[in-house]
Every structure is written in structure tokens, then in C-alpha cells.
Amino acid sequence: MSGQSDLGRADLLGMLAELTAKPVDQVPHRVGSMELAWLVHLVEQRYGRRLDLTDDQLAAIRTVDDALAVFRTSLTSATDG
């Protein structure tokens, strides 16, 4: 399926900017449970599918970069599978 590996850091920062009403360059890179729920929700909306993330994967996400790595893995494995 096309378009599933194109998720970038800028996309996530844009999503957080929407949540926090801050300019993208001022969005905190730390991700709490609320920010994480927001990112998962918007990534799912964008790709029209549910991200199957384990508790361990979710618990390991502390930053935007962590989230990006986990989401990419999930999107890629869903495509491969």
C-alpha cells in the first residue's frame, strides 16, 4: 500500500502544534500520555487504519522521535503483513 512509509518527524510536530496551539518550532519534543493518544489518533486518521501497538511499545515512547520510530515500525509491518 502506498504512502505508509512517508510519515515524518515534521508530520508529528505539526500534529502536536495543532494540539498545543504552538508554532511547530516551539512544540515540546517530550511526549506525555495525552500527546501520545493525540498522535496515535491522528496517524490512524491519516492512514485510515488502526495502529496495533503493544503496551511495551507505548510505554517506551518518551519523545517525538521515539513515537516516530514506533509508528513507522507499526505502519511498515502492517503493510508487509
Add this chain to the structure above:
Amino acid sequence: MERLTGNPTARHPEWVDDVLLAGRSADVCLRLPAPVDRGTLRRLVGEAQARLTGAGLRHGGAAALRLPPSLAYVVNLLATWRVGAQAILLDHRLTDHEVDRALARLTPQVVVAPVHAVGGALRVFVDVTETVTRYADRPATSGHAVIQLSSGSTGPSKVIGRTADDLIAEVRRYTRIDGVALPGERIILLPSMVHVLGLVGGLLYGLHAGVELVPPQRLSGDAIVAAVRAQDTPATVLGVPFHIGLLASTRPDGPLPQLTRMTTGGELVPAATAQAFTDRFGVPLGNMYGMTEVGVIGTDLHGRHRPSIMPAPGIEVREVDGELRVSCPASPYVGLSDPTRWADGWLHTRDAGSVDPATGLVTVRGRLDSQVSVGGMKVDLTEVEGTLTGLPGVAAAVVVYDDGITAYVQPDGPLTEEMLDGLLAERLAGYKRPRTLRLVGQLPRTTTGKLVRSVAALRVAAP
């Protein structure tokens, strides 16, 4: 009925059966999504009661519930009250450090905690297997039915108690508010039941009124929509402003005739957000104002008075020197006598606001102290700052709210953000921790040496 005094006595436990658990056995009270009917709930509460008393809980004692939102939480809460004991509600996100301090102060007879929980950060409701552990052998520190902790300005959390009579009065207050979910309808429950909106406005009101409580399967917009769609009966979505965004950013997928209204508490919703919601779903976005100390204070469930609210039945609100005060017969604070917080039957909300003498409408204009709202959770920045300042390697710290909790830290030795992160994670629940940490060589100070708290000056100090 007992008098409300500074040291209330426990009410007879029959109130649980009379006010919350009455009704036909076959009526569904929870959908998780499997339906839990009243008969099942009564049986589970009875079984939990036996486990709690077997572990040492007695009438007049206390049980600390350190459980995530779950059927186990509901059952143990009701069972604790049915024993005639006090329930100490500990948010499951609190750290061991925060919980240990609370337990040492409140000395419950038992602690209920999960041995196994399924479902993580994105679950609204969790499957929990709990264990009951004996903790102390003392009576409860007060006769309140419930104890809740609020982020405090003086180090440890504020301890807030509410009597059974007070909870019953609030539940009955809800039944008199125009626009709440009605018997036979559903509440799509998003706020945590450990905190006042989800606890009384969701769980207790729902059980009392015969409204089904439906937590979505996960914390996402699609799951909220799916929960609304799952039955034909009218549904009210109860949440905080964060949840509006989740719902409003779903892809339109046909009509949602079951959706009656969304009601949020916790913080004000910008008018544009409210309008966008109403345009999209064609139903009102209601607003509630309340506090842990007294529960619901006022509402605007039809969205007609935004940003104002009308005091709830039986609640009086007045403005004194720009601060809102709310009628509250007895001090809700345990172990704290502070006339700047409660005096002579009035709670000092520390919210700036005004009361329109002609209409009685109340307008809340924000905090007069250092408390902020993070996703509906109250956080006192002084607690965050005090915790940071007490960490090894920290010379001074200033914590401000700059569209998120932001900490400026002056180290007195080698210190990295990662080290600070790790230390904070041991001491503060996640929602209290700074989203932005900035290490600065020298925090700005006034000529008399006081730390400067202006966001603009701090931004300059840490470009």
C-alpha cells in the same frame, strides 16, 4: 443524617444500596463493552467486600485504591463504602514516591492495587486483577467517605475529603440539572473515575439515575464514535476539552443520531472550538465548572451562556475581591486549617471571576494562584518547582506555564536533561512533569535576588 462538621462521622453504609445499587437486577449499568447488569455488580461488590474485610478493612477504617479505571476499581470502591469505610483514591499514574507519602499520612487499613493489568496508555478502561494488602491497623483519619489528593502548593498533595452526605447531595444535584443524561440513556465516559467529574458526574450519577456507563474501547476519536454507535439509545459524551479534538478530528462517516450532547469540564473551551464542534455534529457542547472540594458548581449544558455557567441547584456562588467563592458547609480539607481556602461556610476557589447580579450567571476568568489544568488534571506549578528544587544537582528552578508546563533549571554541578527526566519520573506523575526542560547557567533574578517568573525574561535567559 449526620451533621457536616470539621470532623465528620461516617454515614451508615446502607446509602450505597439505597442510592447507588438499587434497581432491577437485569438493568445494564456498565458496558465494557460486555454488559454488566446491576445483579452482577451487586454480586461482585459483595465478593469484594468479603476480600476487603478478610484483609482487615473495618467500619470506620480506610482502603486506599491504587487502581486504574476498571471494573475492579468500581467494585472495590462500592465495597469499601458498603463496609462503612473510607475510600482513598490514588490516581494510578502517581509514582511510588507520591503514593508512599500519601499512605504514610492517611494510614489505610488496606491497599488495593493491581497484580496484573491488561491495556496500556491508550485504554480508557483496563482489565485488572487486583490484590488487597494489609497496611495499618488504625481508624480512618476522618469520617469522610472519599479522600482525594490534589496537587498542592506546599509540597505534599492537598488532602480533600467528602462525606457520603455530600456525595449523595451532589448526585441529587445532577438529577436537577437540565441537560444531563436521563434514565435509560448512556454516558460515554472519558474522564478518570478517580477524579470528581468522572467519579460523581459519571459513575455515581449513572448508577443512581439508571444511566449506562460506556467507556470507549480506547482513547481515540474512532473509538468514541464507535461507542456512541454501539447502541440505539441517546448518548452523552462526557470528557475534558482534549476529548473534543479527538471527536472533532474524526473523518465524517455518516450520521450519528444517538449523540445527544458532549459535556466537558476541567477548563474553558474556546468559543471557536465549541462552534466547530456544534457545526460538525449538530448537538450542543455543554460546559461544566466544578472542583474536587465540592463537585459540580455550575453548568451550561446547552452551550447558551458560554463562557458563563449557571450555578447548580443548591449551590451559591459569590464574588469577593475578584475571587469566586462557593457555598460549602464544612471544610473539605483534612489536616489543614487555612482560612484563605475555606472559612465560614465558603470555599475560596482561587478562581478569578464574576457573578452577574441580574442573571446569576458566573464567569470564570482563570486561576489566581499557580494551579494549571493539564488535560483536565489540576497541577500546581509550585509542587513541580518544589520537587525540582529538591533534586540533587539543582541550584534553583522556576516552573511556569507557557502553553505547557515549562521548567527552567539552574544546575549546581554536572546535570543533563536526561538525568533530570529520570529523577522527576521517580517523583512526579507523568501529567505533572514538564513538557519542556531548559538548563540555564544563571536564572534571571531581581535586584533583591528573587527569581524572576516572567515567561518573557525566562525565554531570553534560555534562548
